[in-house]
Amino acid sequence: MGSPLSRDLIVRTAVELIERDGVNAISMRRLAAELGSGAMSLYNHVPNKSALLDAVAEHILAELELDADPSVDWREAARSMARGFREVAGRYPRSVMVVASRQLNTTVGLRPVELALATARAAGFDGQAAVQVMRAVVNYVLGCLVHEASLTEARWAADAAPRLDEAALDAAGLVNVRELLPALVEHDSEADFEFGLELLISALDALPRTSPDGAGSSG
Amino acid sequence: MGSPLSRDLIVRTAVELIERDGVNAISMRRLAAELGSGAMSLYNHVPNKSALLDAVAEHILAELELDADPSVDWREAARSMARGFREVAGRYPRSVMVVASRQLNTTVGLRPVELALATARAAGFDGQAAVQVMRAVVNYVLGCLVHEASLTEARWAADAAPRLDEAALDAAGLVNVRELLPALVEHDSEADFEFGLELLISALDALPRTSPDGAGSSG
DNA sequence: CCTCCCCACGTACACCGTACGTCTTTGACC
DNA sequence: GGTCAAAGACGTACGGTGTACGTGGGGAGG
Numbered sequence: 001m002g003s004p005l006s007r008d009l010i011v012r013t014a015v016e017l018i019e020r021d022g023v024n025a026i027s028m029r030r031l032a033a034e035l036g037s038g039a040m041s042l043y044n045h046v047p048n049k050s051a052l053l054d055a056v057a058e059h060i061l062a063e064l065e066l067d068a069d070p071s072v073d074w075r076e077a078a079r080s081m082a083r084g085f086r087e088v089a090g091r092y093p094r095s096v097m098v099v100a101s102r103q104l105n106t107t108v109g110l111r112p113v114e115l116a117l118a119t120a121r122a123a124g125f126d127g128q129a130a131v132q133v134m135r136a137v138v139n140y141v142l143g144c145l146v147h148e149a150s151l152t153e154a155r156w157a158a159d160a161a162p163r164l165d166e167a168a169l170d171a172a173g174l175v176n177v178r179e180l181l182p183a184l185v186e187h188d189s190e191a192d193f194e195f196g197l198e199l200l201i202s203a204l205d206a207l208p209r210t211s212p213d214g215a216g217s218s219g
Numbered sequence: 220m221g222s223p224l225s226r227d228l229i230v231r232t233a234v235e236l237i238e239r240d241g242v243n244a245i246s247m248r249r250l251a252a253e254l255g256s257g258a259m260s261l262y263n264h265v266p267n268k269s270a271l272l273d274a275v276a277e278h279i280l281a282e283l284e285l286d287a288d289p290s291v292d293w294r295e296a297a298r299s300m301a302r303g304f305r306e307v308a309g310r311y312p313r314s315v316m317v318v319a320s321r322q323l324n325t326t327v328g329l330r331p332v333e334l335a336l337a338t339a340r341a342a343g344f345d346g347q348a349a350v351q352v353m354r355a356v357v358n359y360v361l362g363c364l365v366h367e368a369s370l371t372e373a374r375w376a377a378d379a380a381p382r383l384d385e386a387a388l389d390a391a392g393l394v395n396v397r398e399l400l401p402a403l404v405e406h407d408s409e410a411d412f413e414f415g416l417e418l419l420i421s422a423l424d425a426l427p428r429t430s431p432d433g434a435g436s437s438g
Numbered sequence: 439c440c441t442c443c444c445c446a447c448g449t450a451c452a453c454c455g456t457a458c459g460t461c462t463t464t465g466a467c468c
Numbered sequence: 469g470g471t472c473a474a475a476g477a478c479g480t481a482c483g484g485t486g487t488a489c490g491t492g493g494g495g496a497g498g
Contacts, residue, residue: 005446027485038447040487045445049486101316103369105383107391113403117395130395131402135366136415140355143362147354150322164324172326176336176349183350184332196355200415203422224477246454257478259456264476268455 005037007045011055018056018095022156028052057099062108063088066115070122075201077119081112082141082197086190089145094156096149100142124209137200144193151187224256226264230274237275237314241375247271276318281327282307285334289341294420296338300331301360301416305409308364313375315368319361343428356419363412370406 013034017026028049032039046052068080089096103109116138120130164185169178177184232253236245247268251258265271287299308315322328335357339349383404388397396403 028487029485040448040489041446043487097320100365101369103366103373107387107393110388110391110393110396114393114396117399121395127399128402131399132411132414135411136359136418139362139366139411139415140359141362142365143358143360146319146361146365147358150320154322168326169329172329174326174329174333176340177329177333180336180346180350183347192351192354192358195351196358196419199355199422199426200418202425203418206421206425207418247456248454259458259479260477262456 005035005041005045007055010035010042010045011052011059014052014056015059015092015095018098019092022094022153023098053098054102054104056095057102058104058106058108060088060092060095060099061104061112063091064112066112068115068119070115070119074119074123075205077115077122078137078201078204079197081116081119082137082193085112085141086145086193089148093149093152096145097153100146100149123204125204125207126210129209133204136204137197140196140200144189144196148189151189224254224260224264226274229254229261229264230271230278233271233275234278234311234314237317238311241313241372242317272317273321273323275314276321277323277325277327279307279311279314279318280323280331282310283331285331287334287338289334289338293338293342294424296334296341297356297420297423298416300335300338301356301412304331304360305364305412308367312368312371315364316372319365319368342423344423344426345429348428352423355423356416359415359419363408363415367408370408 010031014026014031017031017034021030028042029039032042035042042052046055064084066081066084068077068084070077092099113134116134117130120133123133125133164181166178166181169175169181229250233245233250236250236253240249247261248258251261254261261271265274283303285300285303287296287303289296311318332353335353336349339352342352344352383400385397385400388394388400
């Protein structure tokens with residue numbers, strides 16, 4: 001039948017399937033059925049399932065829009081990058097763990113690293129410091145996204161509502177948890193994300209470095 | 220023969236198996252073989268594989284030593300907690316993703332939350348602020364551990380060495396990556412972890428709050 | 439025409455989670 | 469001791485999984 005069946009089509013369909021039915025639901029057979037083809041046909045375009053998931057991760061990461069210009073204001077550039085990550089994570093919530101659990105040394109995977117390093121350097125951090133600064137922010141963003149993904153997945157498997165019994169909390173001596181329970185339950189992920197992000201940026205801003213601001217003498 | 224086969228033994232053996240052969244290698248059959256019993260015998264102690272992984276996560280999280288006293292110095296308490304997380308993650312590197320990918324609303328899972336909230340309050344953050352402060356640090360730590368776990372797993376599957384070709388980097392226009400490549404490759408995870416942690420703590424220290432230090436009027 | 443290669447596809451195998459039934463052991467009660 | 473019931477170890481079986489391998493058809497180059 002009409003089966004052009006290219007690698008790109010396979011990957012895009014895989015992303016759709018993950019977003020619809022979850023990561024665990026993906027299988028070569030189901031994916032092939034979704035494409036209206038035989039299971040083994042996929043192997044003409046993808047060596048194995050692991051490579052397919054790598055391709056999925058890369059495909060999603062490629063949607064990152066990197067339009068920030070570090071030379072204008074590194075703080076705004078950092079904010080823009082972090083929010084960009086969170087935005088695409090919000091677009092593919094059930095695929096976040098796939099992307100997070102594989103590190104991509106490919107060109108497309110290194111593209112955000114490039115911009116992040118450029119931003120760190122524009123902020124006045126050199127050499128090892130630039131790498132550390134980038135890693136600090138990236139790790140924070142990564143943690144936020146993994147956390148959010150975990151919540152999303154748990155909400156999707158909504159059979160198990162969050163069992164938070166105040167009496168049980170008291171019995172376990174978790175007084176702070178019980179007192180702050182309303183604040184814990186109502187989860188404004190974006191506010192939390194922004195809070196920590198500003199925290200990091202302000203700390204970086206207070207750090208000693210070669211050029212105090214974006215408008216300076218760079219290499 | 221000698222098969223006491225308790226739930227605790229099953230979980231501990233599962234952890235061993237994950238650490239030895241990786242998360243993907245775990246299966247009810249292999250785990251049973253490791254225990255010298257039949258596969259179906261496990262189901263007398265664990266409802267299904269998902270619950271077993273939950274139990275694994277809980278078992279590992281239970282090894283967290285929470286001996287920090289927030290009332291003495293909240294900064295040192297925060298450091299101690301964060302390092303505690305990283306230490307047990309280092310003890311069970313291949314199980315980190317299992318723990319990270321499931322959120323635990325059980326008593327043992329909430330125990331660290333309790334201490335973290337107590338620490339945030341001791342630092343002078345109240346209500347919603349305490350929750351946000353805790354989440355910021357926890358998310359950063361989580362990101363670091365996931366990152367490290369990803370690296371560890373990639374190193375264990377050492378078949379694919381990190382292909383970082385300088386010529387290819389130049390061709391892709393990744394000049395910053397190429398220039399900082401040595402700093403990127405030599406990975407001092409602990410230094411990076413501490414750097415970001417101090418960053419966050421210093422930023423929190425600079426934040427306005429009700430009581431400027433641990434020794435103050437709380438509540 | 440023939441030939442060769444690409445690629446879709448079916449079959450097959452080993453392994454997976456687990457529902458179900460069976461058998462052995464154990465321990466409580468008379 | 470005898471009896472009965474519950475617990476738990478185990479085998480079998482079913483539907484699903486990744487993928488190695490062989491087969492067949494259709495388009496391109498001679």
